[in-house]
Amino acid sequence: MHNASCVLYGPGSIQFEDREIPQLCDEHDIIVRIAYVGVCGSDVHFWKHGGIRTMVDPQKGIIMGHEACGIVHSKGKAVKSVELGDHVAIEPGIPCRRCKNCKDGQYNLCKAVKFAAAPPDSHGTLTKFFRIPEDFVYRIPPDIPLEEIVIVEPLSVAVHAVRLVDIRPGETVVVMGSGTIGLLCGAVAKAFGASQIILVDIIDRKLEFAEQFLPCQTFKPLSNASPEENAAALNKAFGIDDGVDVVIEASGAATSIQTGIHVLKSGGKYVQTGLGKPNVEVPILTLSEKELLVRGCFRYGSGDFELAASMLVKRQLDFKSLISSISTFEHVVDAWEKTARGEGVKNLIKVQD
Amino acid sequence: MGNQNPSFILESKGKVKFEDRPVPEIKDQDPHDVIVEVKFTGICGSDIHYWQEGHIGHYIVEAPMVLGHESAGVVHSVGSAVTTVKPGDEVAMEPGIPCRRCVRCKEGRYNLCPDMAFAATPPIDGTLARYYTLPEDFCYKLPSHVSLEEGALVEPASVAVHVCRQGDIKPGDSVVVFGAGPVGLLCCSVAKAWGATKVIAVDINDERLEFAKKYAATAVFRSQKESAKDSAKRLLSETNLGGGADVIIDASGAEICIQTSIHALRTGGTYVQAGMGKDEIVWPISAMGTKELNVKGSFRYSEGDYRLAVELISTGRISVKELITGKVKFEEAEQAFHDVKAAKGIKTLIMGPTA
Numbered sequence: 088m089h090n091a092s093c094v095l096y097g098p099g100s101i102q103f104e105d106r107e108i109p110q111l112c113d114e115h116d117i118i119v120r121i122a123y124v125g126v127c128g129s130d131v132h133f134w135k136h137g138g139i140r141t142m143v144d145p146q147k148g149i150i151m152g153h154e155a156c157g158i159v160h161s162k163g164k165a166v167k168s169v170e171l172g173d174h175v176a177i178e179p180g181i182p183c184r185r186c187k188n189c190k191d192g193q194y195n196l197c198k199a200v201k202f203a204a205a206p207p208d209s210h211g212t213l214t215k216f217f218r219i220p221e222d223f224v225y226r227i228p229p230d231i232p233l234e235e236i237v238i239v240e241p242l243s244v245a246v247h248a249v250r251l252v253d254i255r256p257g258e259t260v261v262v263m264g265s266g267t268i269g270l271l272c273g274a275v276a277k278a279f280g281a282s283q284i285i286l287v288d289i290i291d292r293k294l295e296f297a298e299q300f301l302p303c304q305t306f307k308p309l310s311n312a313s314p315e316e317n318a319a320a321l322n323k324a325f326g327i328d329d330g331v332d333v334v335i336e337a338s339g340a341a342t343s344i345q346t347g348i349h350v351l352k353s354g355g356k357y358v359q360t361g362l363g364k365p366n367v368e369v370p371i372l373t374l375s376e377k378e379l380l381v382r383g384c385f386r387y388g389s390g391d392f393e394l395a396a397s398m399l400v401k402r403q404l405d406f407k408s409l410i411s412s413i414s415t416f417e418h419v420v421d422a423w424e425k426t427a428r429g430e431g432v433k434n435l436i437k438v439q440d
Numbered sequence: 441m442g443n444q445n446p447s448f449i450l451e452s453k454g455k456v457k458f459e460d461r462p463v464p465e466i467k468d469q470d471p472h473d474v475i476v477e478v479k480f481t482g483i484c485g486s487d488i489h490y491w492q493e494g495h496i497g498h499y500i501v502e503a504p505m506v507l508g509h510e511s512a513g514v515v516h517s518v519g520s521a522v523t524t525v526k527p528g529d530e531v532a533m534e535p536g537i538p539c540r541r542c543v544r545c546k547e548g549r550y551n552l553c554p555d556m557a558f559a560a561t562p563p564i565d566g567t568l569a570r571y572y573t574l575p576e577d578f579c580y581k582l583p584s585h586v587s588l589e590e591g592a593l594v595e596p597a598s599v600a601v602h603v604c605r606q607g608d609i610k611p612g613d614s615v616v617v618f619g620a621g622p623v624g625l626l627c628c629s630v631a632k633a634w635g636a637t638k639v640i641a642v643d644i645n646d647e648r649l650e651f652a653k654k655y656a657a658t659a660v661f662r663s664q665k666e667s668a669k670d671s672a673k674r675l676l677s678e679t680n681l682g683g684g685a686d687v688i689i690d691a692s693g694a695e696i697c698i699q700t701s702i703h704a705l706r707t708g709g710t711y712v713q714a715g716m717g718k719d720e721i722v723w724p725i726s727a728m729g730t731k732e733l734n735v736k737g738s739f740r741y742s743e744g745d746y747r748l749a750v751e752l753i754s755t756g757r758i759s760v761k762e763l764i765t766g767k768v769k770f771e772e773a774e775q776a777f778h779d780v781k782a783a784k785g786i787k788t789l790i791m792g793p794t795a
Contacts, residue, residue, distance in 0.1 A: 115541065115759020185472065185577045186541040190743040222541045389547035 339363025512591025611635025693717025
């Protein structure tokens with residue numbers, strides 16, 4: 088096959104197909120030879136349920152994958168920021184560039200965005216060759232191992248969350264959820280000058296990893312205590328008087344959201360980056376009385392990938408330690424199943440050399 | 441018969457001419473484009489400047505260029521992907537097309553795009569022609585009760601909207617605007633619409649001040665030959681501004697006005713540079729520093745400004761009809777330029793070429 092691609096047709100149903108090799112469509116395009124693709128919780132959801140809001144079309148199928156990196160294979164006439172053979176991180180969502188959201192600096196909210204692996208026909212990166220405009224690839228110097236470049240995508244999610252909640256030097260930050268995103272939010276919070284970072288999770292193994300990976304403290308809430316009680320216990324454990332300055336909610340779990348609201352000081356800031364149930368109970372009176380600033384958070388926008396790429400290049404953390412396994416392209420399901428079982432932090436698929 | 445797109449062209453510094461250019465067509469690769477039949481075009485100080493000096497900054501007129509950028513017209517034809525306008529619709533035209541790909545564009549400041557293609561900024565042709573091509577998202581439908589003449593004022597009104605947004609003008613603010621030309625007047629009008637309780641227009645010209653008082657200013661102030669500090673002191677006392685204004689907009693570009701502004705702001709106040717004059721001036725830097733002023737530039741307009749300007753005009757919260765003091769036929773364009781240069785009237789409109 089010239090362009091072997093991993094196509095999902097429904098829950099539990101994939102096929103490897105030789106899809107058309109993409110061509111340069113305009114002078115700003117780049118064709119990337121995909122090297123590695125990371126697995127995200129959303130991929131697992133697609134594998135198990137066939138989609139999230141929009142289901143995969145069983146006639147067309149959808150090429151999976153959106154956390155990707157690779158090598159520049161060909162480029163349009165107007166492309167100046169990369170050369171053939173350069174290693175690049177890929178920002179996998181192309182907005183329309185014409186609507187109000189795009190022109191107002193929030194292209195992540197573009198309703199017509201073409202996001203990799205989004206049914207019905209915005210195909211993903213689990214393929215040999217992928218077309219992307221120049222301004223959505225980020226050149227990474229060759230001394231960074233290719234597989235680490237995959238981290239730039241989830242790191243951009245973390246950068247976006249931290250910028251939205253506007254972490255300032257000296258602030259105390261609690262990150263609810265010590266998965267990949269939570270860990271990366273902790274890393275970015277550190278880069279933004281947070282003086283105290285506390286990772287919260289219910290799984291010991293995750294908290295142990297956090298303590299190794301980050302400069303942070305950890306907290307394990309009690310399962311039989313209320314969110315208010317857990318919040319009070321956290322503040323007490325760390326000698327925090329009024330409450331913490333910032334909460335980044337990176338789990339999506341209802342009790343975690345509630346604990347996050349309770350652990351904040353008056354005037355504190357909260358950002359919802361974790362995705363869970365569409366509707367949850369929120370301590371709204373507390374939110375009001377404490378005059379909290381609460382923000383939603385969706386993917387990444389202007390400047391996020393640049394900052395994430397620079398953090399990777401500056402080797403600010405041992406990002407390599409996040410990569411728990413690398414499966415071959417043919418064994419992509421192994422990578423998804425590992426992630427589904429909660430094994431490892433970031434599981435990768437090697438698409439080709 | 442010729443091309444049938446009569447155009448008013450700046451050949452080189454000081455020399456204008458009429459020429460028939462090819463009629464534009466929608467290209468297959470630009471299905472979002474719209475071709476507008478231009479009906480009214482206002483003349484701006486920048487048009488006069490290019491005509492007289494042949495350049496503004498490093499933008500030099502090196503080849504003949506169609507003039508004009510403040511226009512409104514009727515949609516003539518649309519590309520296959522266009523959904524928001526159709527032939528016959530009356531639209532205000534936003535005449536600057538950014539690249540949409542650079543960091544400034546994607547962060548929401550497309551007015552700062554380094555590859556901006558702006559009408560009548562060399563080498564891009566302007567709107568003083570029968571037809572002009574624009575992407576759909578740069579055409580703004582005018583409500584039926586808003587005339588095409590008013591449509592041509594949307595461009596300078598958008599400049600004023602952008603300036604006032606830079607100044608973050610909100611209800612209760614006291615605002616001073618230096619310079620009572622079209623942009624200054626429109627800034628007064630927008631500031632008032634946005635709830636500023638004091639809007640003071642400043643000028644050296646009594647006629648302009650009289651007009652400003654009737655139009656949108658709550659009070660006026662006549663500049664005199666005095667130091668910037670003295671002028672600021674007198675301004676605050678004559679117009680009851682207490683410790684200083686919340687926001688001051690300079691729409692004159694004149695050094696003495698800029699200096700006076702800094703002295704007339706309260707501590708923590710905001711200054712916006714809208715006017716264009718000398719490239720470099722003497723700046724009261726200690727006053728700015730010790731008063732912790734917010735100092736902002738303002739350049740053209742970005743997302744939402746045109747739409748807001750149309751809405752302000754449509755709902756009557758700002759009025760632009762009074763600013764139109766002249767309307768001339770396309771063939772009389774050169775004379776109109778001379779009149780504007782001689783500071784006749786406030787805004788002169790040039791009509792589109794007739795059949």
